[in-house]
Amino acid sequence: MRKIAVADIAEGLVLAEDVADAGGRVILPAGEVLAAVHVEVLQGLGVATVAVVDPLPGGLAPDAEEAGLRRRRLEHMFEGTGDDLLMRAIHAAARAMLDSDVTGRS
Amino acid sequence: MDENAKRSRLAGHDLDELIRRVDNLPTLPSVVAKVNELVESPGSSAADINHAIRQDLVLSARILRLVNSPFYGFHRRIKSVAHAVVILGFSTVRNVVLSTFVLDSFAARDLPFGHREFWIHSLGTGAAAATLARRMGLAEAEDAFVAGLLHDVGKVVLHQYARDDFAVVARAAAERDCLLYDAELDMLGTSHAEIGGRLLDAWQLPEDLVEAVRSHHVPGEAGGYRDLVAVVHVADILARALLVGNGGDARIPRVNAEAWSRAGAPPEGIEAVLREIADELRKAKAFMDML
Numbered sequence: 524m525r526k527i528a529v530a531d532i533a534e535g536l537v538l539a540e541d542v543a544d545a546g547g548r549v550i551l552p553a554g555e556v557l558a559a560v561h562v563e564v565l566q567g568l569g570v571a572t573v574a575v576v577d578p579l580p581g582g583l584a585p586d587a588e589e590a591g592l593r594r595r596r597l598e599h600m601f602e603g604t605g606d607d608l609l610m611r612a613i614h615a616a617a618r619a620m621l622d623s624d625v626t627g628r629s
Numbered sequence: 630m631d632e633n634a635k636r637s638r639l640a641g642h643d644l645d646e647l648i649r650r651v652d653n654l655p656t657l658p659s660v661v662a663k664v665n666e667l668v669e670s671p672g673s674s675a676a677d678i679n680h681a682i683r684q685d686l687v688l689s690a691r692i693l694r695l696v697n698s699p700f701y702g703f704h705r706r707i708k709s710v711a712h713a714v715v716i717l718g719f720s721t722v723r724n725v726v727l728s729t730f731v732l733d734s735f736a737a738r739d740l741p742f743g744h745r746e747f748w749i750h751s752l753g754t755g756a757a758a759a760t761l762a763r764r765m766g767l768a769e770a771e772d773a774f775v776a777g778l779l780h781d782v783g784k785v786v787l788h789q790y791a792r793d794d795f796a797v798v799a800r801a802a803a804e805r806d807c808l809l810y811d812a813e814l815d816m817l818g819t820s821h822a823e824i825g826g827r828l829l830d831a832w833q834l835p836e837d838l839v840e841a842v843r844s845h846h847v848p849g850e851a852g853g854y855r856d857l858v859a860v861v862h863v864a865d866i867l868a869r870a871l872l873v874g875n876g877g878d879a880r881i882p883r884v885n886a887e888a889w890s891r892a893g894a895p896p897e898g899i900e901a902v903l904r905e906i907a908d909e910l911r912k913a914k915a916f917m918d919m920l
Binding site: 549555600601608619 | 745
């Protein structure tokens with residue numbers, strides 16, 4: 524993980540920590556793959572630096588650290604959908620798949 | 630400019646202007662249009678299609694590379710376009726030609742949310758759609774692949790033809806942490822699905838493809854072709870759940886229950902479907918190499 528200035532964000536870098544607004548609401552979750560639009564959003568929030576990691580290679584069989592970031596991204600994606608049984612089932616399957624991929628490698 | 634003023638500017642007269650611009654979209658290149666026309670007309674022969682494709686040597690080479698990739702899974706090498714047409718069938722060849730054109734001409738654009746991530750999401754949706762269609766025994770799983778690949782093409786159109794407005798919408802979706810689709814409806818009064826449908830319709834592509842793209846966020850409102858619409862709707866959601874690429878926002882649409890019962894899996898079977906999709910996506914690597 525390293526800290527970079529928001530202006531130096533290059534497409535494809537992965538956010539290593541959540542970014543929240545002044546009220547504490549997470550706007551961008553750790554694990555989000557950064558692009559041009561996020562530079563403006565982060566500047567709008569008054570954020571000067573962010574923690575990033577390099578792009579995830581391949582992405583389908585992550586190591587434990589990558590899996591942690593992917594897991595965070597997954598949880599954020601499904602926030603607010605838990606009242607829906609089908610969404611819960613899809614969420615659980617996606618989570619199980621991430622977890623077993625990590626187990627399978629270690 | 631405050632948020633309300635921004636919204637009314639985008640949703641006001643600019644919508645008419647936007648639709649006009651989209652209706653004047655470039656037509657398909659003549660080779661692609663010709664192949665599509667030949668596939669759609671009952672009197673065409675394999676030789677006609679072969680002849681049309683071979684007018685474009687670059688396209689011919691790309692087609693051969695794709696049809697010999699693991700995605701199509703032939704054991705023997707296909708050495709000529711003529712052979713590819715016979716062995717793959719007309720509509721599959723049309724789909725390969727169309728995929729090649731779209732990835733070639735639309736992929737290299739500076740989308741605000743990252744063009745490579747965007748096209749990986751599109752390929753992931755294609756792979757998911759092909760997997761679901763095969764499981765359902767839907768006529769041609771590979772049509773579903775193209776429908777998935779093209780489902781978000783309207784986002785590229787909006788970026789190219791309404792660049793400033795679309796940048797504002799993409800930023801708003803990130804700030805509000807909502808679906809890009811919802812921000813589009815709110816601020817533009819239309820959506821990438823509607824715009825994508827218009828594009829494919831203007832290109833005179835098959836109606837099921839047009840409907841699948843147009844209705845992938847609202848499968849309950851589809852005028853027909855409900856199986857393919859359901860496949861693309863569910864495929865988009867499963868590709869997101871697999872974290873394959875980025876469709877332009879950090880959220881996931883809620884799945885439509887009726888579409889899920891057509892195209893989905895029992896709750897205990899979802900993980901197996903996700904694994905099949907991941908395998909399918911590995912086979913589609915030849916398409917990713919074109920990005």
